[in-house]
Amino acid sequence: METQTHNSSAAVSVSGIDVSKLEKELAAMWQPAKNEDGTVAEAGTTRVCVLNLIVYAAQQEDRAEIDQLLDEVTEQTPGRSIILVADRDSADAKLEAYVSTRCQTSSRGAKQVCGEQITIEASGPVIETVSTAIEPLLMPDMPVFLWWKDIPHYEDKLFNRLVGLADRVVIDSLAFDHPHEDLLRLAEIIRTNPQFMLVSDLNWGRMTAWRSLVASFWDVDDYRPLLDQIDTVIVEYDPPDVAHSAIAPQALLIIGWLASRLGWQFLGQAPHSDGQTTHFTLQALGGREVKIELRALPDREGRDGWLASLTLRATQAGAEFRVAMNEAGTKLETEARIGDAHHVERVVAYEQKTEGQRLSRELGLLLRDRIYEAAVTAAAQLLAALSQS
């Protein structure tokens, strides 16, 4: 696949951003290419727009990463992206904007998919109000997504204003700077402001394969009754890079998901931790205890913050269900074992998606993800208990 980008000159103006100039330049970019004699060199590309995507970049260094991300996003979800590069450390007031189109020619050569991009560079006091420059640039009445990777763990005016413009905010809990605090803050945002801010978490998307494999055990009629007899859950994970003593959000979210879906309650039994392993006790309907173990594995390259395995046991029935990621991080292996008689194993590909593909996937979701919200809420309960013990 090949990407072509065309950039315009910056549309700078002391009185703010010149929206009509930017729109004109974008329209010009969609014209078919002309030969020197004025004849049309290639067929024009279709201008298709399914969404607006506002991307927040805290620093210039993130730009390369974002560029690559948008290449992939454009291919699957063409639309208008507005990249806001905010230099919060600078005291100089600066506001600049320029436009570009981003065209992807697929490997087969025939398909050309294009998206348009407006980059805004802002610094100094302008940052707080830059959302007013963004609003008129949004494609009318198409959904607006805000990609703000690491939610701010404090009150942030810009964030709040952009959330006000957006239909959905996409974050990545794998990239949280302070995994525990940020997850608690996320739960707080979800609790206090549920109708306004719909959240997508790239990290939750990474766990879809896990969740679907876990769920599929109990699609099998013969196994289904065992789901109500689970008494032990063991999660192994690689600790986050930024905070080695923290429990990875993936591990907390998967427990949060199981607990919220299966009605396992946290009834105040203090959690305890013995170095690498944290133990919680939850209570299922009917009073059955469910022991939860979260085990940190020794650090592995490239796997920071990832789940390594999930084991669910129904001890009395001698049943164990397990999903684990292989060493290379490319496959998921599942195993269902009931006593000595029954044992089924399989290996499936772990979707090797790039971040851009994952982001695209999130951009396809417009509904509120209540399952995720409940998982975050339950995970935050565990964290709260942990911080008290």
Next chain:
Amino acid sequence: MSATVMDNPLRAGVRLERTADPCTVIIFGATGDLTKRKLVPALYRLVQERLVPGEFAVVGAARSEMGHDDFRAKMKDAVAQFSEAKRVDEEVWDSFAQGLYYLPVNIDSPDDYKKLSDLLDQIDRERGTQGNRVFYLSTAPALYAEAVKQLGQSGLVNQEKGWRRVIIEKPFGTDLATAKQLNRDIHEHLEESQIYRIDHYLGKETVQNLMIFRFANGIYEPLWNRQYIDHVQITNAETVGVEGRGGYYDKAGVVRDMIQNHVFQVLSHVVMEPPASLGAEAVRDEKIKAMMSARPFTAERVRNECVRGQYGAGSINGKPVPGYREEEGVPKDSTTETFAMVTMRFDNWRWSGVPFYIRSGKRLAKRVTEVAIQFKDAPHQLFGREMMEQVAPNQLVIRIQPDEGITLRFGAKVPGQVTRIRDVNMDFRYGASFGVQLAEAYERLLLDCILGDPTLYARTDMTERGWEIVMPILEEWAATKAEAPFPNYEAGSWGPQATHDLLASQGRRWRRP
């Protein structure tokens, strides 16, 4: 299936895909072409994509002798050669191959079903497949009825322990009588809900999209009737010839091979009323209702409103190609039609007076399947007759293959001081809008069958209605074989001149797709 299936609380939510029951898929005709080209690659993808559970197995069956491992090796090569990705993931393959078996089976031999039954029971025990089974009949059509009979007599399609479904490949009969006979034969041993008659056109994303386009958008439906639509053109054109299947094709012809099944399926999506729900029966009820209102063909209508054709030598994409009668396996004096145009009329409130022109053929100028809705002229020629003559009426084109998409043609003012109008196309292409691969038809269809959703499969009544509609055409053409002016179109053209003359006589013309 047991009635006490407990729901799975972990399944809830928007992200988790539909999931299938544990089951075994048994392919009759496992050494054949379709198995290696389409079926096993599709099954492998379903496993890879986690769309089927771990408790899943595939059994290949055909007469040839071979062991499980030979079959696995052959199928691995097939996946490497024919899957979209053209490669096999070793670990995923190994795990898939553990559940891949082969058993020599002669469809005529009751003893072989006993062996098959034993193997399937063993698989149920070892792999937890729960007695659920899909039997895929990918053998010569002459064997469908025998296979179903044997399956019935051996108890293999008895649903006491798990569900049992049978997929039947095309062609479904060779005329109305044989289709009815086949339906009777299979109904002796199967409930209609167990029967899945494949029509791979229905598995195509864009055929499904026709429904979305019509019924998820509020703006088209009010226009979708005789008030606004002048006529509809459906073109289903292939550039290929008979591709070494001359023997088969010469007995069939284009009406049997394409129109009666695939084209009618596409057509029914255009003609049908909105279904009450998306349930399989609701959708299929509306489709059959639409086709029931098709005006029957009489000998006279066949003569006046239908055209048959057979290609002579010509060239495709600049390369010379032989005529039909020079193809391998085709008699030198063959009168089989390789092209047909039929004019369909629907006697109901929505479509009364709106002709549906359908053409389908081999060795045409371009490979394309599309539906073009031609709207009526604006009621009053505000801009003068001359001006209006140079704009064509609005047209909505839904392209099904290749290059799936939708085009709307309308008149717009040419910039300048004087009022000049010209046609512009507003074009939406899936390929240019979403860089994602469309799913393979067989994957979707196999998964639907495993999930127990027959919406995209043809129901008894539809298979018979298709034949019923075309029988007078086949009969009239058979009776007047001697008069067929064959060959009457050049390979690489848009079919016989008579098709253009026919539309011209009605003041219309064929669109160039």
